[in-house]
Amino acid sequence: MSEPLTPVDRAYVTVLRIEAILLSLPFIIGALVAEVAQVIFAGAFLVPVALLAMLLILMVPLRRYNARGYDLGEDRLRVVRGLLFRKDTAVPFSRVQHIDVEQGPLERAFGIGRLVLYTAGTHNASVSLPGLKHEVAMDMREAIRAHVKRETL
Missing domain, CATH: 2.30.29 (PH-domain like)
Incomplete structure (x- = not known):
């Protein structure tokens, strides 16, 4: 059996979340533009993009943190x-x-x-x-x- 792993610093989660926000921002802006232009019915772009961005920002960084040691x-x-x-x-x-x-x-x-x-x-x-x-x-x-x-x- 191998030695227990030392976790990385908790601030790493915050850095990963900020990186995820910066990555998501262009997609959210694009979805907002599509909503304002009324390309398709209301919420067709913004809702899925916002849900995916929330998952990317809130859950993925925490999972990546827990998977590293x-x-x-x-x-x-x-x-x-x-x-x-x-x-x-x-x-x-x-x-x-x-x-x-x-x-x-x-x-x-x-x-x-x-x-x-x-x-x-x-x-x-x-x-x-x-x-x-x-x-x-x-x-x-x-x-x-x-x-x-x-x-x-």
Whole structure:
């Protein structure tokens, strides 16, 4: 049996919801324009688009949050993600080439970041772990870097 997973930061749900709002906005505006132009009977566009947008904004981010976790072991990082298709990736520290901590504008506003490990090879050469508190991501980067440095000495 594998170790229990550590959940990502709860602020990740808020970031995902804001991204969903931004994604839904053009469709909602298009449905409003179709309603105002009376292309078809009232509500034919707006109601389904609004219901789908609500599902996308309220439910999907929470499900994505619950489907994501990680385990930082002695010699590897395990990242689990996916709603329909689960992906469980273990990256041995001995394979790590370099490590980044990234933040987009929304992530920076909410104090979270993304840890990215780059490994040797071309297929799946990077593993990303979004939704970490920025400080946690920085600490994880330093811990992994120290482990890699010990192995190369």
